[in-house]
Amino acid sequence: MLEPAYQVDVVVVGAGVAGLSAAHRLTSAGVTTAVLEAAPWVGGRMSTEKVDGFRLDRIGQLLFTSYPQLGHSPGLDALVLRPFAPGVLLHSEGRHHRAGGPAGAGGARSAFHAVRAFASAPRPPASLPKARARVRALRPVPPVVAAYGMPGAAVTELGRFDGGLPCFDAGPQPAPSGPADRVQPFGIGTPLRLRAALARIATTPVDRLLARPEQPAGQALAARGLPARTVDGFLRPLLAALLCDPDLTTSSRCADLALRAFASGRLCLPEGGAEVLPELLAASLPPGTVHTGVRVTSVATNAVTTAEHGVIRCRAVLVATGARSAAELLPGLRVPGFHAVTVVHHTTGEAPATGGYLLLDSERGGPVAHTAVVSGIDPSRAPAGRALVSSTVLGPPPADVDTAVRRHLARLYGVPTARWETLAVHHTAEAVPAMRPPHDLRRPVRLLAGLYVCGDHRDTSTLQGALRSAHRAASAILTDLGAHRPLHTADPTPTTPRKAVA
Template sequence: MIAPAHHADVVIVGAGLAGLSAAHRLTSAGLTICVLEAAPEVGGRMSTERLDGFRLDRIGRLLSSSYPELRRTPGLDGLELRPFSPGVLVHSEGRRYRAGEPGSARWGSPQGVGGALTAARALASAPRASTLLGNALDQARLGAALTRLAATPAPRLLARPELPTGTALLRRGLPSRTVRGFLRPLLAALLCDPELTTSSRCADLALRAYLRGGLCAPAGGASALTDLLTASLPPGTVRTGVRAVSVSTTSVVTAEHGEVRCRSMLLATGARSAAELLPGLRVPSFHPVTAFHHTAPVAPLAEPALLLDADRGGPVAHTAVMSEVDPSRAPRGRVLISSTVLGPPGRGLDRRVLRHLAALYGTSTSGWDLLAVHHDPDAVPAMPPPHDLRRPVRLLCGLYVCGDHRDTSTVQGALFSGRRAARAILTDFGIRPQADKKVPLPAAA
């Protein structure tokens, strides 16, 4: 319970990735912090439901082990990442093509950018590879483009002309078959944007991260990130079940516990909730996401790979046997299949998903049981061009805002936005921010 007239140096509204990462940096600088979360638990869109021994992510965002903020954020040194290995499988015309593991350096080490060619070479050597990549010249163009992208520093990528991603890929000389067969399903999984309307700069950053590190999932579910950050804060810092109804530079008024006074306020909620508390903030459009979680008598794929659909033959954009990727997400001896549908739900979606999964995995799904369905219409803020990757986090002295809607709509963007907000607050308090220290991420077996 929050006592009336409770005081803190900074009150943070929202206990998602951005708010918790900012809280950790501010407490490390000696400030007293109070984090208020309206939900009964922390995490926001990164929450994980626990059901009969299964751990089911709310929207299941993919991570790249090369995200810099996973190493720079204090409190995440205990994070374990489980790789999708051997990377991705692409389903097309009834066959699955192995795309391999990009980035020979697992867990994000930037050594050997030549590993960026792995995906293109693996696909090119597969039977009927022309189905996905075109002829030999097309495949060579793809390999060269991936190698250049992986080796290009991020500032140079951000200086490129900005276009919708689909248009930019074609204007770079990549054949439409290559874009449709490999890059579109991959980028749809990374950006949750199947139509590739995202800013090409944001897509370049996402694809570069994939090429340099590969895809992974946090051991124990998406909530592992926010749980680690919460556990590393002083006891009592985070208070759940407390809903803010108004905010200012000197106080936050809550529905249940009255006023919480402060010297500064950081709004770290989703974009829509932030605009409700601070009218005038821009609310972007969103990519809706629906996550389906099934269990089956046997694993339909006995490897921890991410399966993409190049043909758009059904509602599922990507799917994985998550109990193979991360055994801690299912009880011993049980199977967990998690699948992502991009777009709004429609009638009969459950049945259409099962039919599509049967085609993707090449097996009957009649014996599969549905564990849970999570739909979020505001899952991922859209990033159409022109997109400002560094929207201001300081609205005025004492009033700040952060979240993936102020940066890029990724885990990297949320963490980086929290870091930017913490630095702005410390600067206004006259405190010199500490230098960031990279922490090692243990490679999970």
Template sequence: MLEPAYQADVVVVGAGAAGLAAAGRLTGAGVTTTVLEAAHAVGGRMATEKVDGFRLDRIGQLLSTAYPELRRTPGLDGLALLPFAPGVLLHSEGRHHRAGAQAGVRSARSALHAVRALASAPRSIPAPRRTITALGASGRPAAPHRTRAGAPLGTAVDQARLGAALSRHASTPVERLLARPELPAAQALAARGLPARTIDGFLRPLLAALLCDPDLTTSSRCADLALRAFAGGRLALPEGGAESLPEQLARNLPPGTVHTGVRVTSVATNSVTTAEHGVIRCRAVLVATDARAAAELLPGLRVPDFHPVTVLHHTTDEPPATGASLLLDADRDGPVAHTAVVSHVDPSRAPAGRALVSSTVLGPCPSDVDTAVRIHLSRLYGTPTGRWETLAVRHTPEAVPAMRPPHDLRRQVRLLAGLYVCGDHRDTSTPQGALHSGLRAAAAILTDLGAGRSMHTAERVATASAA
């Protein structure tokens, strides 16, 4: 009887976006791969819960149509991305203002021309402002807003300068962005030459939403990459929920590649040990779990700090009239960082006749978070929320790895020959970073295994002699 010296070329531990992306590249190169996942479904933090016909994302990180790995990763060509309305909707002093809508189509030259034209134009006397009274969760008038003159983006000249800055970001090569001096994002914004009002009223709430970092302690290089994706594309959601992305990757793998409900207890360069099935022999091991689980399997691996995220899902039969817009609070006078009627973006996430409103709270979860969020949402949407039904409140303490400076966006994925690691904690803590990390790890494994040549059929040994 002949038996293989090992059961697979590569064992991938973890069936999140990074591990599945790596598995897709490996199997596409002819390398036999086994993916082991401790949970009973793929996806990791990109999970979607089904409740009474609703599809509720656990974390709901925002995607961008400009993410290059959404095009490069094998298996994602069938992923349906549904975009939000162009730009974002800013709430300030009871009003909604759209911003960033032209970022992906305006050229830096035309935006700069607009700056010069507006700067030389005669100033007009502003019209009197109309006061809007927002309603609280119970339908009574809410607490008054802080009053600030003008729109969140400042003057027309300020808005044109912002458009020029976003256009430059969209066309700047990544290498040039990464060559800039690295600072915390909040400090770097102050040095960009934009008015403080534009920074506080637009860039701060936008970056907080994109990075899940309310204090903007993130590396300015990571913030620049996030702005570049925003300026060059559209914010979007995967149709059917966040889980659609990892499920699409898993479906692209050969049958029998992914095994769920299998807990790995230890790893080596040529084997993994599982609680359910003993030792599985292989030529290489890729640890593709979250950062903390990876450190448990790989002692000495640094565990980063994390940004906690709380997502609340409400439903109503009278949705707010904001359309498919991502709504940010420019005033920052409540717990909600961003919110949207996601069923207007993706109708498959709610039953017919119902609207799904998903809202994100960044940082520590406040006490009685649902009440605080309802009061804030009533101001943001300008409608009573007391009759909205709460579907779920999901708090994830270690939702997103922190990327404070100095942050290496391309941390080593090859620990030693036969042992590799990937995940959003090795690149940027975004779905784009997870995918890119997985593809980098697959490339390193293919190089070490001999440019992608499968070793599984070439290296069988006889364990029993013929009679």
């Protein structure tokens, strides 16, 4: 018997979030799709290890509630995001400083307390009336609602200044208490200037950000008009954490997008671990769409060859793997540099008091770039009675990474860590594709008619970038196929090896 001309409309190679999201858009348009994944599980780098009731992310990349694709991607309606406390917690000179969060509950009242705290320091008398005038401009904003799969009360933006102002917070936000905590680490007048700078970037259209001159982010910071202490003590450690780039070699345009996401949303974690996102996407696809344990060895515009099932014929192929694997299947595709990430997970019976914040080290006095009591953000990640502390090391890790991390955490949290139990140390050498200038945020996803590619290496090296590239690739495929209705009833993807037909 003759084989059919093709067995499926589109084959997607790779079951990471980009490939699964593209498959959703294709199947929703009536295009029969098969997703082939070499690993025994879906998710790629967004994976979670289970150890004794703990859920341990292998990379732990930070997400934002302000990522538009999280609310617009089919299959993620059931996603629950657990937010950090607004802003971040900075460790400097043995103390904790709260920075970058929105104004406190009550809008203008809490912001007035913040300005009053700043005004209590010596400063020119003329600045206080200006600060009060800015306080009068405060207005509350609606809470973040179920667009991200959360109850409206789960994440609430407590107030914004001039339509989206993150600011240094001296209002009644949850945070560590005690004589070591303070709110004014960056010099007289700096908070208002930083608030204004973040407010501007939060409300600047993306197209205008992308039109700015491009240079390495570290160099661009010096030209932003903020004091050096603010840049080095707040913006550098923040951007290093958001971009997974300790040297800030990332394109200044990508850094601006990261700051915009920070200024207009909340840092968050997916409830249950990073693997929940790809698992939700896979579970909501039509049965039989996703096939794990299938290794693709070559691709063409009308077929893929697999090690397990021979040739699978199709009308289009979408390569949705990581950058290096994609280049192996698509010779000539550029492979970017990568940022290495090491995540160290500890558990302890008594959680350090950080008030639900992401903790950064302003002084860079050790290997840890950022750390958090993750079980305080998402209780499902640790068994009852235990705290999960997850810490991220950027770049090449030290020789004895666990000892170095413990020593650094003892300073950051101000508690002994010698008795903490190490649950896992996950090192990923190619965790995040680098975005050094010049960086094209819209790299082509259509290589040839019938051959496409997507992933975080085609846009920005974030979840938002992966999902956005999937959207672009799926749109290109649908346009080329003219798919506005079901094309045919496909034969099922083979589950046993096929013999070649002469």
